[in-house]
Amino acid sequence: MARSIWSGAISFGLVNVPIKLYSAVSKKTVRFHQLNGETGNRIQQKRVDPETGEEVAYENIVKGYELTRDRYVLITPEELETLDPEKTRSIDIEDFVDESEIDPIFYDHPYYLVPDKGAAKAYGLLLNAMADAEKTAIARVVIRQKEQLVAIRPHRDGDLLVMETMVFADEVVGADELDGLPDSKELSVSDRELTMARQLIESLTDDFDPGKYKDEYREKVLELIEAKAEGQEIAVQPEAPAPAKVPDLMAALEASLAAVRGDEQEEEAKPKRKSSSGGGARAKKKETAKS
Known part of the structure; x- marks a missing residue:
């Protein structure tokens, strides 16, 4: 069962909707540790001064912003704390926009917003009003001492609001900064x-079915780990040939x-089976x- 990671309220106008926040994704990355190849012991990471060669105690480590090579501005945790955004439990809606106006490149991480106890009616009002108007809300929220720009929209497949953190405009690399873009004549x-x-x-x-797309690389890595754990020998695969250029x-x-x-x-030539509700898309x- 998923657990909420934050609770607060959506605020629009004078209306507050108490909610709980859940992460909408759970990454399945296969993680490895660094080991000594000779002893099999796990490697320890140490903070070492490159000039003295001595390990630096954690309490002696400070933050520094590099101005030029070997020249830094030192910033203390206390100084950074004075700049922390005000800790609130509110998701403050600033604007409502058409979802089609938001380039997906601005989206970062998705979350589910679930109504807290006693808030179902207010939640349903916001959900249905946004769905009826076909609008997405742009809001700000402070999570883990960091102010986030977020987009809130009705979920396409259920009576639920989805919130996605967004990157700011100056964090997006513009197309005009890319090298080698073809001109209109070349296109x-x-x-x-x-x-x-x-x-x-x-x-x-075809109709979009997210379940049909698998992380095949991750599955192969897990199969490799299982095979090696059982003592099987692994044959190294030959390098894949480079794709040929299309001449015509x-x-x-x-x-x-x-x-x-x-x-x-070939599919039509196969023996026909009884039709099912899933055959419409095909x-x-x-x-x-x-x-």
Whole structure:
């Protein structure tokens, strides 16, 4: 059972909606420790002064902001504490905007907002009003001594509000800062190329099912760990060949469409099974590909 990590209230106008905050994701990263390859002992990380070679006690470590090489401004914890945002238990809504106006690049980490005891009616009012207006709220909240910019929106698949922390505008790398971007002439394509590319996209179009996408690398790492723990020998896989450059865009599009249509003909040739409610998307996909 998930546990709430923060509690407070959503504030808009003079209305307060008590809520509990839950993380909406739980990362499944496989973590490794550093060991001595000869002894198998776990490595200890030590803070060492590079000039004296002596280990520095934790209480003697201070924060420093680098101005130039080997020149720092020292900042004490007490000085930073004076700048901490006011500790509140409020998510203060500042604006309501259309969700389509927010580039997903601004989103950082998702959370669920659940009504606290006795707050279901006020929560439902905000949820339904936002869903009816098709709006997303932009708000600020202080979590773990850090002020966060957040977006709050109705969840697409349930009677629930979702909150996502956001990066600030000056933290987003602008496209104008990238090297090697092609100009509009280089991006131009013929009508025939565009038509075939759209046919390929439509033939591969299906309903989004997040459960069908797996972290295959993580699964292979766990299988490798299990196999080695059981004493199995592991064969080193050869390096994958570099992808070949596509010399002819039209030939690649035609070959891709032919491959997709060939797969669909094989599916149609298989013995028919009783239809189920899950076949609508696949039927739609085939129908689109033939058009």
